[in-house]
Amino acid sequence: MTLAISGKDIARQLEERFPGSVVESRQDCVVVNAGSLQAVAAFVKDTPELKCDYLNYVTAVDYFQYFEVVYQCTSIKHNHSLVIRVRCHDRDNPVIPSVVGLWQGADFQEREIYDLVGIRFEGHPNMKRIFLWEGFDGYPLRKDYL
Amino acid sequence: MAIETREFTLKTEPFMLNFGPVHPSTHGVYRMRTTLDGEVVLDIEPVFGYLHRGIEKLAEQRTFTGFIPLTDRLDYISSMSNNMAYCMAVEKLAGITVPERAEHIRVILAELQRIANHLIANGSFLNDCGAYFTPFLYMFREREKILDLFEMVSGQRLTYNFMRIGGVSQDFPEEFMPALRIFLNQMPRFIDEYDRLLKENEILLARSRGVGILTQKAAVNCSISGPVLRSTGYQWDLRRADPYSIYDRFEFDIPVGIQGDCYDRFRVRMEEMRQSLRIIEQAVKDLPQGAVRAEVPHLVRPPVGEAYSHIESPKGELGFYLVSDGSIAPYRCHVRPTSLINLTALREMVRGWKVADLILIFGSIDICLGEVDR
Amino acid sequence: MALVDLMEVNTRLYQQAVPPDWPGGFWWHWLFFAVVLIIFILIMVMAVIYIERRAMGRMQSRLGPNRTGPFGILQPVADAIKVLLKENIVPVNADKVVHWLAPVIAFVPALMIFAVVPFQNGALLADLNIGILYVVAISSVSTIGVFMAGWGSSNKYSLLGAMRNVAAVVSYEIPLVLAIVGIVLLTGSLSMNQIVLAQDIPFVLLQPLGFLLFFTAGCAEINRSPFDLMEADSELTAGFHTEYSGMKFAMFYLVEYAEAVAIAAIITTLFLSGWRGPALPPWLWFIIKVIIVFFLMVWTRTTLPRVRIDQLMSLAWKFLLPLAVINLVITAIEVLFLSALPWLIIIVNFAVAAVLVVMWSKLFFKLGWGRLEV
Numbered sequence: 001m002t003l004a005i006s007g008k009d010i011a012r013q014l015e016e017r018f019p020g021s022v023v024e025s026r027q028d029c030v031v032v033n034a035g036s037l038q039a040v041a042a043f044v045k046d047t048p049e050l051k052c053d054y055l056n057y058v059t060a061v062d063y064f065q066y067f068e069v070v071y072q073c074t075s076i077k078h079n080h081s082l083v084i085r086v087r088c089h090d091r092d093n094p095v096i097p098s099v100v101g102l103w104q105g106a107d108f109q110e111r112e113i114y115d116l117v118g119i120r121f122e123g124h125p126n127m128k129r130i131f132l133w134e135g136f137d138g139y140p141l142r143k144d145y146l
Numbered sequence: 147m148a149i150e151t152r153e154f155t156l157k158t159e160p161f162m163l164n165f166g167p168v169h170p171s172t173h174g175v176y177r178m179r180t181t182l183d184g185e186v187v188l189d190i191e192p193v194f195g196y197l198h199r200g201i202e203k204l205a206e207q208r209t210f211t212g213f214i215p216l217t218d219r220l221d222y223i224s225s226m227s228n229n230m231a232y233c234m235a236v237e238k239l240a241g242i243t244v245p246e247r248a249e250h251i252r253v254i255l256a257e258l259q260r261i262a263n264h265l266i267a268n269g270s271f272l273n274d275c276g277a278y279f280t281p282f283l284y285m286f287r288e289r290e291k292i293l294d295l296f297e298m299v300s301g302q303r304l305t306y307n308f309m310r311i312g313g314v315s316q317d318f319p320e321e322f323m324p325a326l327r328i329f330l331n332q333m334p335r336f337i338d339e340y341d342r343l344l345k346e347n348e349i350l351l352a353r354s355r356g357v358g359i360l361t362q363k364a365a366v367n368c369s370i371s372g373p374v375l376r377s378t379g380y381q382w383d384l385r386r387a388d389p390y391s392i393y394d395r396f397e398f399d400i401p402v403g404i405q406g407d408c409y410d411r412f413r414v415r416m417e418e419m420r421q422s423l424r425i426i427e428q429a430v431k432d433l434p435q436g437a438v439r440a441e442v443p444h445l446v447r448p449p450v451g452e453a454y455s456h457i458e459s460p461k462g463e464l465g466f467y468l469v470s471d472g473s474i475a476p477y478r479c480h481v482r483p484t485s486l487i488n489l490t491a492l493r494e495m496v497r498g499w500k501v502a503d504l505i506l507i508f509g510s511i512d513i514c515l516g517e518v519d520r
Numbered sequence: 521m522a523l524v525d526l527m528e529v530n531t532r533l534y535q536q537a538v539p540p541d542w543p544g545g546f547w548w549h550w551l552f553f554a555v556v557l558i559i560f561i562l563i564m565v566m567a568v569i570y571i572e573r574r575a576m577g578r579m580q581s582r583l584g585p586n587r588t589g590p591f592g593i594l595q596p597v598a599d600a601i602k603v604l605l606k607e608n609i610v611p612v613n614a615d616k617v618v619h620w621l622a623p624v625i626a627f628v629p630a631l632m633i634f635a636v637v638p639f640q641n642g643a644l645l646a647d648l649n650i651g652i653l654y655v656v657a658i659s660s661v662s663t664i665g666v667f668m669a670g671w672g673s674s675n676k677y678s679l680l681g682a683m684r685n686v687a688a689v690v691s692y693e694i695p696l697v698l699a700i701v702g703i704v705l706l707t708g709s710l711s712m713n714q715i716v717l718a719q720d721i722p723f724v725l726l727q728p729l730g731f732l733l734f735f736t737a738g739c740a741e742i743n744r745s746p747f748d749l750m751e752a753d754s755e756l757t758a759g760f761h762t763e764y765s766g767m768k769f770a771m772f773y774l775v776e777y778a779e780a781v782a783i784a785a786i787i788t789t790l791f792l793s794g795w796r797g798p799a800l801p802p803w804l805w806f807i808i809k810v811i812i813v814f815f816l817m818v819w820t821r822t823t824l825p826r827v828r829i830d831q832l833m834s835l836a837w838k839f840l841l842p843l844a845v846i847n848l849v850i851t852a853i854e855v856l857f858l859s860a861l862p863w864l865i866i867i868v869n870f871a872v873a874a875v876l877v878v879m880w881s882k883l884f885f886k887l888g889w890g891r892l893e894v
Contacts, residue, residue: 002388055369056456057487059467059480070467072454076366076382083454105369108194108486116202131195131519140203163676185680185829276746276826283580348885349746349825501680502828 003080029083051075055103060113062143098124116141174515185500197519205479210446218305221517226259227459229309235455235466236311240448247436248313249392253429257422262292263460264415267512274509313439354408358495358507368490372462377403377410384458408510445474485513553645565777566596579822608766618672623771626665629658630778638713640802651712663689673763681760691836696737698844699730702851716794724791729847729873738783746824784813
């Protein structure tokens with residue numbers, strides 16, 4: 001059974017290593033701020049006890065005041081999983097650092113989020129729309145689109 | 147007397163060839179812009195979106211139950227698995243328990259769907275190799291039997307819309323179990339026939355052994371899942387690693403490949419068919435009586451929250467991430483697209499191979515465009 | 521004096537070409553046989569198209585065409601009418617003359633091969649005493665037609681297909697010719713009629729390795745599976761004839777089957793003792809044997825997947841060519857020393873063929889089917 005790591009435990013570890021990175025911590029996930037996302041992701045991926053080398057998915061949700069990008073990563077060796085979230089409060093030009101350098105599986109998924117929600121990922125090698133054509137106006141999955 | 151020799155190299159220029167959205171062997175409307183140097187592939191650039199229907203946005207305007215037919219159209223070759231993944235996600239979100247008989251029915255149908263999917267996957271793989279429809283048609287013969295079983299159960303041959311939140315929509319009709327038993331008796335013989343004809347075929351081995359090798363590290367880094375990941379050597383199967391439904395009660399093996407080439411993926415899918423037959427036999431043996439559906443209102447209102455639940459669909463890890471705000475429709479429904487994520491590794495796998503290998507490697511990943519584009 | 525000699529030479533040639541009991545002289549003989557040949561080829565092509573589709577259908581556990589006419593016999597007629605009624609589209613950037621001329625240049629050599637194939641003792645258009653050499657020379661000309669088609673279409677797919685074809689045909693000429701030389705050694709003459717007359721024992725028994733080599737090289741020459749990567753419709757849409765429609769496409773289709781019949785006819789003449797047989801009229805035996813050989817070609821097409829271009833080339837140069845040379849040397853030795861004991865030749869040849877094929881194929885396969893990067 002894949003054990004879901006408690007958000008609170010992870011939050012404690014993260015606060016020790018990267019003070020100020022954790023915004024909120026719940027039972028099932030930990031919310032970090034965008035600036036420290038790459039450091040936290042690298043920590044989660046490389047530490048031998050966590051070693052979350054398999055990224056399940058990256059997705060984004062539009063809560064009206066903010067966008068929330070959700071990452072879930074699993075460790076194949078230890079068989080545990082972890083959910084990290086990042087919030088972005090800027091609606092006009094949301095930018096979040098990209099994790100493609102760490103998990104290449106995020107490549108198409110980040111492009112999809114840019115295409116459908118509008119969040120740019122800094123550091124992505126090919127930040128282009130993936131499903132809709134270049135020149136499409138708007139971001140369909142936002143709550144204020146139609 | 148000194149003989150002067152010069153390096154005589156032929157000046158070549160790479161050119162761009164477009165494997166357009168309409169092509170006999172791209173398994174759907176998928177476009178690839180390939181840069182070729184003669185016959186050698188230098189780079190590919192995939193272009194998606196030809197089948198984008200906005201399913202995730204449509205989910206926000208359908209009820210939870212009303213979304214189930216749309217999930218059929220995601221990976222339209224294995225609809226039962228899509229239904230199951232979605233219903234499990236809603237049940238996790240709403241805290242609904244599924245009755246025993248319904249769980250058994252779900253497992254039987256999901257495993258039958260896995261066999262049907264792998265028959266198409268291997269058939270089209272051999273078709274891409276050039277075996278001009280013969281293995282394809284042989285495997286379709288068996289798939290027709292499975293489709294007849296599905297038609298008995300749900301009335302449909304392709305998009306079944308059969309699972310419901312809390313169970314399945316109806317019980318098996320009376321003619322289903324005898325037909326299923328006949329199928330279970332006959333199928334192992336047919337899989338042996340395919341093995342006899344194809345396993346040691348020199349041309350198949352020459353075309354696919356060592357072609358499109360995916361290393362373990364690259365597979366995990368690219369979030370590959372399903373038979374492609376297992377062909378590299380990892381024994382990572384969600385039915386074993388993170389058991390859902392009642393899979394922890396069944397005994398089955400997980401076939402793994404050796405070096406992650408196209409031939410290994412072909413063999414992994416063949417062996418998975420055998421293991422699926424084992425699971426179906428065990429599920430049929432202990433099939434209990436009882437309700438096939440929990441008492442769930444038609445307009446389900448799960449409590450506020452999020453849930454992600456994934457299954458081992460025939461193509462890989464298919465998951466649904468659902469956010470509910472207490473109303474009758476999902477606030478956000480995201481599909482973890484197995485095929486799209488499996489395509490992340492395509493670029494690395496085809497560099498340096500020839501055009502013929504490109505088609506083969508692409509076919510061995512086994513994608514379905516409905517899932518890629520949603 | 522030179523003029524008188526020339527007249528004498530010409531008369532002698534005419535007399536040689538025409539059998540002594542033929543009424544009307546040279547030109548009536550030519551007209552009669554030209555008409556007979558054209559009718560024969562057209563009817564045989566239709567018959568083999570029908571045989572191929574029915575036989576392939578049955579081998580793929582389906583029926584094949586059985587609606588048009590009794591047992592579907594009129595299916596090729598329906599195909600021909602359909603293709604004649606289609607619009608003739610020429611791409612804008614195509615080289616008009618080359619595009620138009622290509623099917624003609626591809627088709628004519630296939631017709632010309634039949635000029636030296638004997639239907640009965642002495643019944644052939646021209647009993648050239650260089651018969652088989654003429655066949656080899658003429659059959660290479662249709663490659664030029666194919667290359668013109670690929671070039672004149674202004675389409676990268678077509679060009680790729682045409683290039684592959686040229687490479688393949690040129691490579692497979694050599695084992696083909698060497699297999700023929702073995703036959704010529706046994707007969708002592710290049711004339712096709714003489715070769716048939718010399719076959720008291722069919723040469724397939726005396727030259728089993730030669731038969732296999734000729735069959736394989738012949739299939740590769742005419743681009744039939746497993747060597748049909750030139751028109752691999754699961755890879756390059758349709759290869760060199762992508763941009764052809766209407767009558768010109770019909771010509772290419774006709775070329776493919778006419779060449780298949782031609783190779784079958786040559787195999788019959790060289791190896792299966794042509795028109796010789798006990799009870800039935802000789803031309804009927806000829807047709808039966810041609811159909812049997814063609815059925816073998818259909819069989820290999822249905823069963824085997826396709827090889828890749830570099831595997832195709834390495835098969836020609838590293839597998840067939842050494843075997844052909846060894847076959848030639850052994851045949852030469854046998855003709856010198858064992859020509860009085862045909863049964864010993866048969867046994868020795870079969871043993872050598874079996875040993876060589878098994879041993880060499882293991883070696884070849886171990887070296888990875890010659891997959892070296894270019």
